[in-house]
Amino acid sequence: MNQILLYDFLTLMNDKNWNKADLAKYSGIHISDISRVFNNKKPLSLHYLDAITKAFGLEEGHFYSSYTQLCFNQNRYLDKRRSVAFIYKCAINGFNKELDFIVSEMLEEKSKTIRTKNLQNLYEIAEKLFAEGKEQEALPLYEIIIHHMPDQTAEEVAISYFRKYYLNRLTKDGPSTLVHVLEYVSYMPDDFQELTILWITATYYMLKQWDKVLHYAKRLEKMAKNEKHFGYALVYQGFALNRLSNSIDEVLEIIAEYGKLNDFFAEAAIGNRYVTLLDFGELHYVDEYYNWIKDRVDLYVGIPRIIESYVKLGRLEDAAELIKIHENLIIEMANSSNLYKQQLYLDFGYAQSLLKCEKKNYIEGLTDLISVARRVKNAGIIEKFKLCLLAIWHYRDFLTDQLNEEYIHMLSDDKSQMSNMYVMSP
Secondary structure: OHHHHHHHHHHHHHHHHOOHHHHHHHHHHHHHHHHHOOOOOOOOHHHHHHHHHOOOOOOOOOOHHHHHHHHHHOOEEEEEEEHHHHHHHHHHOOHHHHHHHHHHHHHHOOHHHHHHHHHHHHHHHHHHHHOOOOOOHHHHHHHHHHHHOOOOHHHHHHHHHHHHHHHHEEEOOOOHHHHHHHHHHOOOOOOHHHHHHHHHHHHHOOOHHHHHHHHHHHHHHHHHHOHHHHHHHHHHHHHHHHHOOOOHHHHOOOOOOOOHOOOOHHHHHHHHHHHHHOOOOOOOHHHHHHHHHOOOOOOHHHHHHHHHHHHHOHHHHHHHHHHOOOOHHHHHHHOOOOHHHHHHHHHHHHHEEEEEEEEHHHHHHHHHEEEEEEEHHHHHHHHHHHHHHHHHHOHHHHOOOOHHHHHHHHHHOOOOOOOOOOOOOO
């Protein structure tokens, strides 16, 4: 233990009129361990430091600035046991000053071998944070590994690029992170290569860029060793061909192929077959689709398409009744923090706008259409944006001067930063 910490502890003990036995009592640390720590015969662990801090009635992290020195051994090499726990704790609790100090010391290490080992330890911490859902806390650590790992072909660098891409894939930084991750795919372990291509495919699926979905889905099909990844490769090909192909048989053939893989994909194939039939204009399947999906937990996925199908069939009262029956589910979609549900709610907004216009509630329907158009434009979902424009043009005779002004303003808006959208978890 360094002299600064020892002095601070002794001062506080003197203020409280404590001896070592009192400190042991209130900290829950055995007195023999207290004595050994004070006599530099036992390292002061972060766990002990937090316990002593709590015993003194101080906030966690009060002594962290002094503890940074204890993360290094006598030869000034980073001590893995203490530093890993300390860096993790600083990262999740926002002790940025202390974290920056440790990292700067790591990067100033002249030995390439030791610096590499330190960064490998940092990578392990980043992976632990990522696995625990603390993704934003992990991202700065991945950045450090990317920029400072001596061997830029190391798999830690390649995987860090993938993690950075995953976290930024649907932001304004998405395109640049995609370029880097594609450059480093070959340096990843095989399982990460598959995972990377799968998420790239899923990203383009959410953005409705079907040519790219098809390209990467075919690439995934060729490389996939994981049955689940192979199944998703076929699923995404089916989604893409649904938009790109003029042949419904081609799409249904792919659906039938992945429907044979296992029970999970067999169930997915049933729903996707109905979706394909509806998208190719076979709208008489809409009731059959609704009966299949209405009692499923993923009913929200089908609601927008079913409403739109009813509107196209002129079954306006059925569409309105469906919205009424599932009002709570629609409200849940609107308020959900799940970004995939948020996108589906935009699809619902589009379908409901068409319903309002067909029921001659033109002002409200066109107002909603312009709002949906603006949101999907800003999200980079060009396919849905074009559909909104076509719908607005169809009902253009009912645009008021104010709505026409809003429409023109929406068209002239610069494309803002792409919204974060959820990509269906494979």
